Amino acid sequence: MTKRKAGKFFIYLFAIFWTIMTLFPLFITFLCSVKDNSGITLGMFKWPEVFRWSNYADAIEKAGILRAVVNSMFVSLISTVFIIVIGMFAGYVLARKKFRFRGIVYSIFLIGVMVPVHCTIIPISGMATAVNGKNSFWFLILVYIAFNLSQAIFLFSGYLQGIDKELDEAAIIDGCNDFQLLTKILFPVSAPIISTEAILAFVYGYSELIFAMILMTDASKYTVSRAMLTFQGGYNVNLGPIFACIIITIVPMVVLYIAFHEKVQDGMLTGAVKG
Amino acid sequence: MRAKKRKDLIIIVMFLLPAIVIFACFIAYPVGDTIFLSFRKWKGIYGASREWVGISNFTKVLADKDFWKSLLNSFYFMIGGFVILMPLSFGLALIITSKIKGAKLMKTAYFMPVMLGTTAVALMWVYILNPSYGAVNEILRFVGLDKVTKDWLSTPTLNIWCVILVNEWMFAGYNMLIFAAGLVSIPGDLYEAAQLDGCTGWKKIRYISIPLSKESFKIFSILCVTGCLKAFDIVWAMTKGGPNRSSEMPATLLYNEAFTYKNFGKSSAIGVILLVLGIVLSLGMNQIFRRKE
Structure with a gap:
């Protein structure tokens, strides 16, 4: 019985590990999208001192995303x-x-x-x-x-x-x-x-x-x-809006996916199996 | 009767025509032109003459160590697929088909990366792998492994493996679905019978789940082998094949030869080799697995 518990514990551990692995890049990207350059270079993990939503305005107006x-x-x-x-x-x-x-x-x-x-x-x-x-x-x-x-x-x-x-x-x-x-x-x-x-x-x-x-x-x-x-290549660039751009481009897909996730999963599977 | 047959023929032609025309213009003609170009020298100037050079483009490609390097890199892609991606997605499939809490939510989360689009995923990871402020190095420094911190995407061999791992991060959930579809079709009483025989936990997976997922492993193998030649987007968006062509894949090599170095003949020769390899691999894979049945 203890062996079984250990197995279950391991399954949970791995499940949680991969959930974090999946969501962590998205989370970091979001955090960086509301920081300025010094906030990002200080450490991607650090919680932003001020939420610079203006990065999003920049992404839309200047980068035309x-x-x-x-x-x-x-x-x-x-x-x-x-x-x-x-x-x-x-x-x-x-x-x-x-x-x-x-x-x-x-x-x-x-x-x-x-x-x-x-x-x-x-x-x-x-x-x-x-x-x-x-x-x-x-x-x-x-x-x-x-x-x-x-x-x-x-x-x-x-x-x-x-x-x-x-x-x-x-x-x-x-x-x-x-x-x-x-x-x-x-x-x-x-x-x-x-x-x-x-x-x-x-x-x-x-x-x-x-x-x-x-x-x-x-x-x-x-x-x-x-x-x-x-975005790649330039050095003296404002990093925040770049992350904002990434977020803006993935939002439509994420929304679409969450709304129809079962349909999407089925569809992609059929495509893989029969394609 | 004859009139009906004629009408049928008209319908057949009319219904097939759009598909055939598009196919002829955008697939058949380009493939033919690539084969044509692969025997010629052309610097890409529109309207300039295309000089016949025999098979010299092919000998040039085969003598190019960058080409072999790119094949080695796609071989790494395949190795990574079988050694890391396959067990990972099979494990994830076991998780989401088991009875643990939140399995459905996890399924939704695990699959998400594939929806984000390759370039967005690539760009996210390029910043996370950034040598000075990237999160990966930050974590390593935090746990005291300063020596291990690297400029991940600029170190040869390491960079292609980073790309491979990001690719696997993206597609783990996708392949998980393939395995999960196989797992749910295994009848439940098989497990119950096994349990009565004293078969538990790991043994159930070893003796029931894995052997009965043969079909899924087959699909995975076909996708993995044929897919490793085609990888372009993720490599291009992360490293552009550099630095110094160290992370070049056949497809990025083809692109660089054509649009960076303007060697359209040589690039076409790579294209022809890719085409042949691609068709041989997919027919071969189908053949291997069909014979087994």
Whole structure:
């Protein structure tokens, strides 16, 4: 019995240890976000003497971080919507139709999942120059769609294959054509997998770095990841507002996560297992 | 009947078209262009000629010790994944699936880092690891270990391990979910039966939980092996591959060759190698695990 107690004690100890480990960087970042430079350099742990909320005003006005958050939200929301719509249309065809090149189309998208994004950055950068797509949100959105689409198509066609075909037949007897069948019946039925993909695509788009770095050079169009990189390097900088910026960029995600944490966890899991 | 078939074909084409077009423009064409460029010399000037140089870009890459260094670093990523991340996330999965108080809350907390975004996480830790005022050195000084304090991100080899640990801090909760999903699917009466046979505590984990989580270990292994080649964001945001290219990963090397040193041909050759390695690894991993079944 004592052995069992010891085991339980160990579990609790480790659980608490990792809870602290997880929350501690966030806590320190928050503390630093309300200090001035001397307060930070004196020690990150020290409780701030005065809470300088003005750091947040600086982060918004001088560093323009709110703008980056809005940019990121815009890019990731729009790309998510397109990924879902385009992915559902393609997924529907792959799940429900029989045609000659089905196998080929399927394996094309399978390769799409495996291609590492990095080996496309030079041509995509060149394309952007050619079509005047640098600093264009639409070009960035198209790239984000491209790199999430293959996975979306797999998730969607897999899910649609699991839905009974009798549903389709009933709808067709009622006079639905393919388009109506998909938009009016299969879209709502697929809500769980759609929300899974929406979460994956949104999180990806919000914090994506490499394409944002190559394609966006105009500071007013930076997304959050790109904007945060500009902080590094300088020495005589005001540190407080930098920490405030970090906090501001993670707040939307934390709020989103806390509100939908179960859905988000499920979604990320499905993405990992089937992706 | 024929009319219906034709209508069906139109539907198929119309529905697939957007996906195919995007795929062709943003994945197929760039990959083709990367392969094309990998045999040429190009300094990245738009419209300038691209001179055919045969396989010299590849021989250059393979003779470059920075390239092998970057492969070694991604090998470290993989080692770190199996030696630290795997037991850690499995342990966390055991915790959140056990009956201790607050397990649900802990699950929510443990998973959070992955939502914060790589750059934010990286930046947070860059400051925490700062040699002069960072919290890590502060703690070390506080407990009297002044000698151990280091400039973590500027010391070669140590810096890549710092990046790996931060990466693992971020993804521990994520992988925990993979293991937890496996653990909850193990039938409870199995544990009860084991208990009757005198199997308790650690033994239960050793003889029931671990063997029956084979599927989760499989998924973890696939993600870990294929993921270690792709790591870019976290390395870039923490060290940019430096100092002196000591923490370079294949992906950051590719980026630096192209956009810092303007060797687009050589960079493309790295891209092609990455592409082949990536596809071989993911097909290989699938093959290995499928054969076992």
